[in-house]
Structures are given as structure tokens and as C-alpha cells.
Amino acid sequence: MSPRVGLDTKTIVSAAAQIADEFGIEEVTLAALAAKLGVRSPSLYNHISGLQSLRTQLAIYGLEQLYEMMSEAAKGANGSTAVHAMGLAYVNFSRSHPGLYETTLRAPEGQNAELAAISDKILSLIILVLQVYHLGEEGTIHAVRGLRSILHGFASLEHKGGFGMPLDSNVSLSRLIDTFIAGIGRMNSEGE
């Protein structure tokens, strides 16, 4: 009712994340967002520069949270324990924030410095966790690509409902990570 609602960018992004998680990212419209915040759509432009920009902010917001979860999980652990913990944290983030997780992967990344920074931070964390395996420069790059593929692929297919059968998917994930870790040594010794 009051002409000053007191919005700010963070409130808007957070509300958008809620919509994304609850109803799916296709429901994240400025119209829905404005309604949720008790405001008219154009008012949002005082704080964000449009839907595209909002999506970028959402991706940053999501990656920051994802980094926190992964980082916290890996902290103190070593080797395979750390990889498992970090991987589970990744997937659990995608489970508890399906919409926000999805926005994370739809951003151009090329343009925005903040987005590139948080992406790099996650990359560095993964590299750090894989450091104990002494894979060398190239080996590390291959391994990072592999682990990210596993985690994103798993999270994405699980969310999509692709794992139709009623068999504990945490076991599937754990085994997949085991497989990956076991294979890392092979990469190291036999890679050209």
C-alpha cells in the first residue's frame, strides 16, 4: 500500500530464486516477480536492468550458494572422501534448489565479470580437491571436465526424472564417483 516498498536488488533476486525453485524457471517472469513483491513490473527496473540481467544475477546468486555448499563439504576432508563429499553437496544443492541450479547453467558467462569470477572459484575448488592425485596440468584439466560432467549430468538427469527406476540414486552417485576416482590413477599413468 505504501508508495515505498523498499525493494533492493538482493530482495528481487532472492524472490526470483524462490519462484524458480518452487514453480520452475519458466515461471520467473517480471510480472510474477512484481506480483510476489507487491509492486508493478516497471518498478523492478529501478533495481535491475531487465529480465536478461536478472537471469545473470540469478546465476551468480546460485553459483555463490553452490560454491559455499561444495566448499563447506570438502573442508577438512582429503582425497576420495573430499571428492565424495563435494559431489554429494553439488547434487544436494541441485535437489534443494532445482530452479536456481538450472539458472546456473543458462548464463552466457562470457560477458559478466562477476559470473566468470564465481565460476572460476568453483573451478579452483575442484582443482584443489583433485590436487592430491598429482595428475599434471593436462591430466587435471581432463579430470575436472570429467568430474563436472558426472556431477552436472547426474544432477540434471535426476531432476528431469530420467532415473525412472526406484533404486536409491545416492548409491548410483556414490558408485559413479568411486568409479571416477578409481579411474583417475589410470588417467595419470597411461595418458599421453
Added chain:
Amino acid sequence: MSPRVGLDTKTIVSAAAQIADEFGIEEVTLAALAAKLGVRSPSLYNHISGLQSLRTQLAIYGLEQLYEMMSEAAKGANGSTAVHAMGLAYVNFSRSHPGLYETTLRAPEGQNAELAAISDKILSLIILVLQVYHLGEEGTIHAVRGLRSILHGFASLEHKGGFGMPLDSNVSLSRLIDTFIAGIGRMNSEGE
């Protein structure tokens, strides 16, 4: 100019796939599609029942092509050779048809029988290729989930541009699949 253009569903879906691959799936609008086909938007409704339905058809169209590529690649091969060939075919499909591949993963799948059928067909193919490893019922399910996660995750991140560094991504993929195959035996022996 002629009042009968001679559209049919297949032509429409195929044109939509072209738009998806060339400009991205967010550009697949009925307006753009109609323009490409030399027709007004409402005319499309004589052949499809709306945008949602078109997306489902696109997913089916994509999965059919994906199945063909995977199936053709795996044909005649065995064991790890077949897994590698099939995996590369999967990723190559996503490379040559990025938009169409993406539609493949955005469909509800619950509702449409045809979509469920072609999905099952791909699932069966993967199971068949993994059969030589004698993983048992549960082991097979875990392995299928793992392989699909790897392939989809890799394809998705590669398309997104997530593999920033200039290092041959086919090598990354090949190593990842090697890792997976090596680990499959472990799954078999040590799984509870």
C-alpha cells in the same frame, strides 16, 4: 502467394529443428517458424496443437535421430569399443544438433507415449551395450545412470562452453569413458 502452401507436421518439426540448431531453442517461436515457412502463425495450428506440443514433437524427433546415431555406432562392436563408439556418437549428435539435443531434455516425458517409447528404446540400447559386463539387475541400473550422466553432462557442459581451456575435448571424453569402463568391474565385485 498460393493459398495452399502444403505444410505437414513433419515439415514443421523439421523447420523448427533447423531454427533450434541455428539460433538456439529460445528462438523457436511459432512466429519465427511461420515466417520461415511462408505462412501466418495461426496456420500452424492446422498441423500442430500449439507450442508445447511442438516441443514434444521436437524432442521425439531428436531422440529418434539420437537413437539412430547411437545404434549405428554401436553396431558390430563389443565391450569397450562399443561403449566408446556409442558415447562419441552421442556427443557428436549434440555437437551437430545442439538445439535439437537440448529439446530432447526439456520434455515432460510423463504424458506422451511416443516420447516414452523412444526414450525406452535408447535405454534398452545402453543396457544392451553394457550387457557384456554382467552387472546384474541393480548393477546395470547404476551403470546406465552413470553412463547417461557422463554423456549428458559432457555434452551439456561442452555446448555451454564450460570447457574453457584449449585442450582437445575428445580426449577428455575418451578418458572419461575409459574411466567409467574400468570402474564398472569394481561396481560389480564390490557393490552391496
Added chain:
DNA sequence: TTGAAAAACTAATGTCATTAGTTTATATTG
């Protein structure tokens, strides 16, 4: 207290999907 800046607003435009109702070409049937 006054004035400037920020944050809300209304109004308007353009794009899109979709529906309703109309025209026209083609194919079937007598």
C-alpha cells in the same frame, strides 16, 4: 524547509501464443 534524487507509478508499444470465425483450394462423390 526546501529541493534533488530515488522509487514507485500509469500509459503505451511491440512481440508472442492462442482462439474464433472466414475464405478458398482440393478432393470426393454423385
Added chain:
DNA sequence: CAATATAAACTAATGACATTAGTTTTTCAA
């Protein structure tokens, strides 16, 4: 071959949305 039914195109209209322009109003600082 003619008449008619059907299917495929069309125009017109509606409603959702993002976005821009221009206006009002609140707040804060001088």
C-alpha cells in the same frame, strides 16, 4: 463434369509479457 464437404490457409481479436517514456511521490540531505 458439377456440387459439396473438408482441410488449409487467412484475418481479426485477446491476453500475457517485457520494455520504455513520462509522471508522481517519498525520503533524505542541505
